[in-house]
Amino acid sequence: EVVMTQSPSTLSVSPGERVTLSCRASQSVRNNLAWYQRKPGQAPRLLIYDASTRATGFPARFSGSGSGTEFTLTISSLQSEDFAIYFCHQYNNWPNTFGQGTNLDIK
Amino acid sequence: QVQLQESGPGLVKPSGTLSLTCGVSGDSINNSNWWTWVRQPPGKGLEWIGEIYPSGSTNYNPSLASRVTISIDRPKNQFSLRLSSVAAPDTAVYYCARNGGSYGRLDFWGQGTLVTVSS
Numbered sequence: 001e002v003v004m005t006q007s008p009s010t011l012s013v014s015p016g017e018r019v020t021l022s023c024r025a026s027q028s029v030r031n032n033l034a035w036y037q038r039k040p041g042q043a044p045r046l047l048i049y050d051a052s053t054r055a056t057g058f059p060a061r062f063s064g065s066g067s068g069t070e071f072t073l074t075i076s077s078l079q080s081e082d083f084a085i086y087f088c089h090q091y092n093n094w095p096n097t098f099g100q101g102t103n104l105d106i107k
Numbered sequence: 108q109v110q111l112q113e114s115g116p117g118l119v120k121p122s123g124t125l126s127l128t129c130g131v132s133g134d135s136i137n138n139s140n141w142w143t144w145v146r147q148p149p150g151k152g153l154e155w156i157g158e159i160y161p162s163g164s165t166n167y168n169p170s171l172a173s174r175v176t177i178s179i180d181r182p183k184n185q186f187s188l189r190l191s192s193v194a195a196p197d198t199a200v201y202y203c204a205r206n207g208g209s210y211g212r213l214d215f216w217g218q219g220t221l222v223t224v225s226s
Binding site: 004032034036041042043044045046049050055087089091092094095096097098099100101 | 111145151152153154155166168169170202204206210211212213214215216217218219
């Protein structure tokens with residue numbers, strides 16, 4: 001199965017900063033990659049799909065890029081409501097697999 | 108707005124069977140979506156368990172296929188997960204989710220429910 005590796009596992013940042021999260025696949029998943037946001041006690045929310053398409057309800061400060069094996073999620077200017085766990089998901093190969101997640105917390 | 112809600116026992120004995128149900132609102136279980144189960148053991152990453160289509164077709168993770176059954180209940184607009192012969196490593200937060208339009212990404216999720224395997 002495809003192994004998804006996210007880095008870093010934890011990132012402490014200040015509001016207003018620009019952050020870039022990484023997700024790497026052990027083999028090509030083309031652009032069949034999604035990012036999700038999860039906050040404590042809430043359902044995960046689809047954030048980015050097809051590597052770069054922003055899902056409904058998320059502002060333009062969120063962007064995704066990459067294809068093949070290297071993907072990034074960028075938040076251009078962190079807001080307080082963005083502190084959460086972000087995880088990636090490949091749906092190109094069966095079974096689907098997920099990254100371990102990056103915990104974005106307040107510095 | 109589509110909403111999913113997991114329900115079921117939070118504690119299962121070793122060697123027993125874990126049974127969870129996912130109630131769906133805001134969408135019909137008969138629409139062209141794959142209905143999915145995912146889990147996350149404490150301190151570990153998410154694991155895709157399997158999925159079911161309204162026709163009853165299923166796909167299971169090979170690592171769990173011998174113990175997993177996913178079924179659909181159309182009158183109640185819900186789908187269910189059964190995992191047999193559970194052990195401590197099956198302790199996890201279990202999520203149900205919708206693969207909308209069968210495109211692969213999971214566009215709606217439940218909040219998740221913690222199931223602990225312990226005597």
